[in-house]
Amino acid sequence: MHQLELLEPISRKDRYPIVNIATVPQRSPFRYAGGKTWLVPRIRQWLQYSGGPDIELIEPFAGGGIVSLTAVMENLVDRVTMVEKDEGVAAVWKVILNGGAEWLGNTILKFQLTPETARDAILKASESLESLAFATIVKNRVNRGGILADGASFIKNGESGKGITSRWYPETLKKRILEIDKVKHRIQFIQGDAISVCEMNADRSNIVYFIDPPYIKAGKRLYRYSQVDHEYLFQVVNSLQGDFLMTYDDSEDVMKMAKNCKFETRLIAMKNTHHAKKTELIIAKDLDWLP
Numbered sequence: 001m002h003q004l005e006l007l008e009p010i011s012r013k014d015r016y017p018i019v020n021i022a023t024v025p026q027r028s029p030f031r032y033a034g035g036k037t038w039l040v041p042r043i044r045q046w047l048q049y050s051g052g053p054d055i056e057l058i059e060p061f062a063g064g065g066i067v068s069l070t071a072v073m074e075n076l077v078d079r080v081t082m083v084e085k086d087e088g089v090a091a092v093w094k095v096i097l098n099g100g101a102e103w104l105g106n107t108i109l110k111f112q113l114t115p116e117t118a119r120d121a122i123l124k125a126s127e128s129l130e131s132l133a134f135a136t137i138v139k140n141r142v143n144r145g146g147i148l149a150d151g152a153s154f155i156k157n158g159e160s161g162k163g164i165t166s167r168w169y170p171e172t173l174k175k176r177i178l179e180i181d182k183v184k185h186r187i188q189f190i191q192g193d194a195i196s197v198c199e200m201n202a203d204r205s206n207i208v209y210f211i212d213p214p215y216i217k218a219g220k221r222l223y224r225y226s227q228v229d230h231e232y233l234f235q236v237v238n239s240l241q242g243d244f245l246m247t248y249d250d251s252e253d254v255m256k257m258a259k260n261c262k263f264e265t266r267l268i269a270m271k272n273t274h275h276a277k278k279t280e281l282i283i284a285k286d287l288d289w290l291p
Contacts (some may be wrong), residue, residue, distance in 0.1 A: 001208045006232050007082055024037050024038070024040045025040075025070070025073075026172075026176070027066060027069040027070060027073060027176060027180070028064040028065055028066045028069060028176065028178065029064075029092065029096075029137060029173050029176050029180075030063070030064035030065070030089070030092070030137075030146065031064075031140055031167055032063045032066070032140070032143060033145050033146050033147045033148070033163070034062045035063065035066055035146075036066055036067055036247065037066050037068075037214060037269045038128050039247065039270070039282075040066065040067075040070055042268065042282065042290065043067055043070060043071070043210070043245070043289065044070070044074070044076065045110075045122055045289050046245050046284075046290075047071055047076035047077060047291055048289070049206070049288075049289035050208050050289070051071065051076045051077045051208060052077070052078075053076055053078055054206060055075060055077045055078055055206055056078060056079050056080065056081060056206060056207045056208075057071045057076075057079075057080045057081070057207070057208050057209070057210060058080070058081045058083065058197065058198070058201060058207055058208075058210075059080065059081070059082050059083065059207050059209075059211075059212075060194030060195070060197055060209065060211055060213075061082045061083070061084070061194050061200055061211065061212050061214070061246040062082035062083055062084040062089075062093070062115045062189075063084065063089060063164055063212070063215050064078030064089075065093070066079040067210045068082050068187065068210075069180065069214075072183050072186050072187060073179070073183060077208070078186070079187070079188070080186065080187050080188070080291075081187075081188045081189075081190060081197075082187065082189050082190070083090050083189075083191075083192060083193075083194050083197045084189075084190075084191060084192070084239070085191065085192065085193060085252035087132065087160070087191075088125070088132055088135065088136035088139070088148060088150065089136060089148065090134075090189070090191040091129050091130075091132040091133040091136060092104075092133045092136050092137060092145070093189045094129060094133070094189060094191070095129060095130055096133075096177055096181065096184070097180075097187055097189050098182045100133070101177050101178055101180065101181035101184070102178070102181070103130065104130070104133060104134065104137070104177055104191045105173070105174030105175075105177045105178055106174070107134055108134070108137060108170050108173050108174055108177075109131050109170045109171065109174050111138075111170065113138075113142070113164065113165055113168045114164075115142075115154065115163075115164060118138050118139075118154070118164060121134060121135050121138045121140060122135045122139055123162065124274055136148065137281065139152075141164075141167045141168050141173075142155060142164040142167070142168070143155065145158070146167070155167065163233070165215045165281070166174040174253060192230075193203055194211075194213070195228075195229070195232065195233055195236055198211075198236050198237065198240065199236055199239075201240075201242075202236070202240050202241060203241055204237050204241060204242060205242055206239045206242065207240075207241075207242035208242050208243045208244065209235070209237075209240060209242060209243070209244040209245070210244070210245050211233075211237060211244055211245070211247070212246070212247045212250070213228050213230070213233060213246075214227075214228055214250075215248060215249040216230060216249060216251055216253060216254065230254070230257065231257060232257070234257045234260070235261075237261070238245040238261045238263075243284070243285065244284060244285070245282060245283075245284050246263075246282070246283040246284065247280055247281065247283070248281045248283060249280060249281070249283055249290075250267060250278075250279050250280060250281050254281060254283075258283050263283050263284060263285060264283070264284055264285070264286055264287045265281050265282070265283050266281070266282050266287055266290060267279045267280070267281060268280055268281075268282055
């Protein structure tokens with residue numbers, strides 16, 4: 001394992017350098033609020049340590065699914081199970097993984113995006129599973145920060161004054177969707193409760209879990225289903241036979257829960273959508289794989 005180059009003197013909050021996400025393959029069709037593209041290099045290190053050809057990865061709070069997609073496409077695990085409760089996000093994964101990838105890609109490619117057509121697509125979300133999937137992609141791409149929670153507003157100015165079209169890349173989105181279609185036989189999707197899925201698989205030792213719940217501080221603003229019993233989640237995670245990696249906001253409450261379970265923690269630097277530097281916690285049974 002290569003030693004990471006340190007960009008600044010070591011301190012509790014700056015031990016690991018910020019990852020340039022432009023160097024990380026963008027595999028998800030989502031521009032997901034709270035997404036973990038910035039953590040992908042650490043995910044690789046962890047799965048090289050804990051994954052393998054006979055290992056399944058479960059991502060209980062899948063969202064945009066970047067960890068699952070990276071794990072499958074880079075053959076870091078044999079298969080993945082993605083779990084998501086949000087109906088719109090779930091619709092996208094169901095359509096892609098159940099034979100609708102070509103349709104969704106072509107629909108995105110042909111769509112003439114304007115504020116009016118975006119609103120019309122979103123209004124038609126209830127017409128079918130496919131309509132909901134397409135509406136969710138549109139909403140994710142035109143809403144500020146990619147936020148899908150109720151009440152989120154459209155991008156106003158965007159990149160170079162392009163407004164809502166500044167995050168609409170139809171050719172790229174279709175390509176990503178078709179790449180996912182190639183590995184769909186190794187991906188299982190469950191629309192359901194994250195903690196329940198963890199409980200059902202707790203006794204299995206051939207599973208690793210990447211657990212990225214809605215954060216205590218920001219979850220309500222970002223997600224439709226933001227309510228999580230964090231203390232109970234920690235209890236369930238503590239019962240898992242398989243390895244896990246959890247991410248959380250850096251808060252005293254989280255640190256206390258991790259300490260009570262005798263988990264190890266590290267602070268990792270990242271930048272948010274406003275390019276402000278911040279830190280997030282990673283939590284595990286052991287972090288021996290992390291330099």
